[in-house]
Amino acid sequence: xxxxxxxxxxxxxxxxxxxxxxxxxxxxxxxxxxxxxxxxxxxxxxxxxxxxxxxxxxxxxxxxxxxxxxxxxxxxxxxxxxxxxxxxxxxxxxxxxxxxxxxxxxxxxxxxxxxxxxxxxxxxxxxxxxxxxxxxxxxxxxxxxxxxxxxxxxxxxxxxxxxxxxxxxxxxxxxxxxxxxxxxxxxxxxxxxxxxxxxxxxxxxxxxxxxxxxxxxxxxxxxxxxxxxxxxxxxxxxxxxxxxxxxxxxxxxxxxxxxxxxxxxxxxxxxxxxxxxxxxxxxxxxxxxxxxxxxxxxxxxxxxxxxxxxxxxxxxxxxxxxxxxxxxxxxxxxxxxxxxxxxxxxxxxxxxxxxxxxxxxxxxxxxxxxxxxxxxxxxxxxxxxxxxxxxxxxxxxxxxxxxxxxxxxxxxxxxxxxxxxxxxxxxxxxxxxxxxxxxxxxxxxxxxxxxxxxxxxxxxxxxxxxxxxxxx
Numbered sequence: 001x002x003x004x005x006x007x008x009x010x011x012x013x014x015x016x017x018x019x020x021x022x023x024x025x026x027x028x029x030x031x032x033x034x035x036x037x038x039x040x041x042x043x044x045x046x047x048x049x050x051x052x053x054x055x056x057x058x059x060x061x062x063x064x065x066x067x068x069x070x071x072x073x074x075x076x077x078x079x080x081x082x083x084x085x086x087x088x089x090x091x092x093x094x095x096x097x098x099x100x101x102x103x104x105x106x107x108x109x110x111x112x113x114x115x116x117x118x119x120x121x122x123x124x125x126x127x128x129x130x131x132x133x134x135x136x137x138x139x140x141x142x143x144x145x146x147x148x149x150x151x152x153x154x155x156x157x158x159x160x161x162x163x164x165x166x167x168x169x170x171x172x173x174x175x176x177x178x179x180x181x182x183x184x185x186x187x188x189x190x191x192x193x194x195x196x197x198x199x200x201x202x203x204x205x206x207x208x209x210x211x212x213x214x215x216x217x218x219x220x221x222x223x224x225x226x227x228x229x230x231x232x233x234x235x236x237x238x239x240x241x242x243x244x245x246x247x248x249x250x251x252x253x254x255x256x257x258x259x260x261x262x263x264x265x266x267x268x269x270x271x272x273x274x275x276x277x278x279x280x281x282x283x284x285x286x287x288x289x290x291x292x293x294x295x296x297x298x299x300x301x302x303x304x305x306x307x308x309x310x311x312x313x314x315x316x317x318x319x320x321x322x323x324x325x326x327x328x329x330x331x332x333x334x335x336x337x338x339x340x341x342x343x344x345x346x347x348x349x350x351x352x353x354x355x356x357x358x359x360x361x362x363x364x365x366x367x368x369x370x371x372x373x374x375x376x377x378x379x380x381x382x383x384x385x386x387x388x389x390x391x392x393x394x395x396x397x398x399x400x401x402x403x404x405x406x407x408x409x410x411x412x413x414x415x416x417x418x419x420x421x422x423x424x425x426x427x428x429x430x431x432x433x434x435x436x437x438x439x440x441x442x443x444x445x446x447x448x449x450x451x452x453x454x455x456x457x458x459x460x461x462x463x464x465x466x467x468x469x470x471x472x
Contacts, residue, residue, distance in 0.1 A: 003466035023098035071112040079105040082135035088455035104142040125380025154248030156206040173250035297354040394464035397435040
């Protein structure tokens with residue numbers, strides 16, 4: 001895919017999959033849309049973001065197919081990036097493909113008025129930023145629903161997850177190693193061997209194990225633990241139950257990470273901060289002063305606090321992975337996910353407070369709903385700021401590699417785009433390593449070489465190349 005650079009293309013072309021296996025895409029033009037958008041821009045000179053919002057406003061007032069198609073066309077690249085981000089995060093899911101994720105995203109942008117139902121441009125974020133956040137959530141939900149995970153209880157997940165995946169679950173989500181890992185793997189196996197659903201209906205969600213079942217599971221565990229691993233301690237039924245519940249919780253986090261990405265959004269206590277954020281921010285959102293204040297305040301945070309957003313927003317890490325990564329260079333960093341949610345809330349509230357302190361105006365109490373809207377405004381700003389900073393790191397990394405590699409990468413970009421060939425494989429390892437190093441130096445981190453981080457680093461470099469080589 002080569003990125004679109006002019007406003008006519010952005011509102012009249014659509015991505016078509018030419019190779020499902022390699023996920024190669026090609027732009028196809030709708031000539032009726034091209035003629036219509038040409039007429040519109042002849043009448044008035046507008047930027048793409050304002051034009052997209054104008055189309056959305058008109059559709060809300062009176063549905064018009066051609067304006068809907070223009071918006072669907074405009075959101076094509078947003079769908080592409082959301083697809084890649086979700087897929088890289090969930091590519092270990094059984095038989096999941098990029099094509100599958102992309103089609104789910106396209107299904108959502110066919111009706112942009114639904115996707116953007118709550119979007120308002122005066123609240124600060126771009127229409128594309130809002131759409132990409134929504135699309136990622138929608139595609140994630142489709143992944144979970146298509147695999148039946150949301151329909152399962154934790155007990156069902158313990159039964160469904162394959163034996164080969166259990167170790168990965170407990171290591172990644174539970175942080176278990178060595179003897180403790182062996183202990184919990186055995187507990188999990190004893191549960192699977194002895195659990196029988198009490199429901200007479202095959203498709204009903206599985207209920208907790210009965211007391212009699214727990215007795216059998218615990219007895220089997222104690223026998224095998226002593227025989228196979230020489231574990232001296234004997235578990236009580238209550239201890240076994242607590243440990244198998246722990247396995248169930250980590251299984252849920254492994255297959256359904258959306259449940260730990262967004263719960264914090266509703267936790268801000270409106271009684272802590274009754275000032276009229278909404279009026280002040282919406283009246284002043286166009287002023288450079290707001291952006292400057294938020295940028296300055298964010299950059300004055302300590303590096304672990306900044307890292308929370310770079311690793312979450314930028315590299316798509318789960319809360320557990322995020323905590324583990326920051327702890328590598330900051331041993332005293334918080335250890336519990338609940339603490340992380342509270343810390344993120346405090347940072348968001350502090351950013352808002354800093355803006356309010358520097359803006360004069362009437363301050364009145366606001367409703368819970370208005371506070372929630374403000375959190376969305378701030379999330380939009382954070383998303384766009386983190387994106388701009390990572391793309392800047394990409395540019396610095398690109399300019400640091402030798403001239404020959406720079407030219408080769410640019411040549412391959414246009415050559416592959418013209419021939420409908422995937423560009424990603426041409427991103428040299430040196431550029432990837434330089435970007436990881438710059439990421440580490442900026443935030444005092446030690447990023448691990450795991451697939452999620454590497455794939456997201458490559459995704460950012462791909463996005464940078466699209467923008468840099470096309471002069472956007």
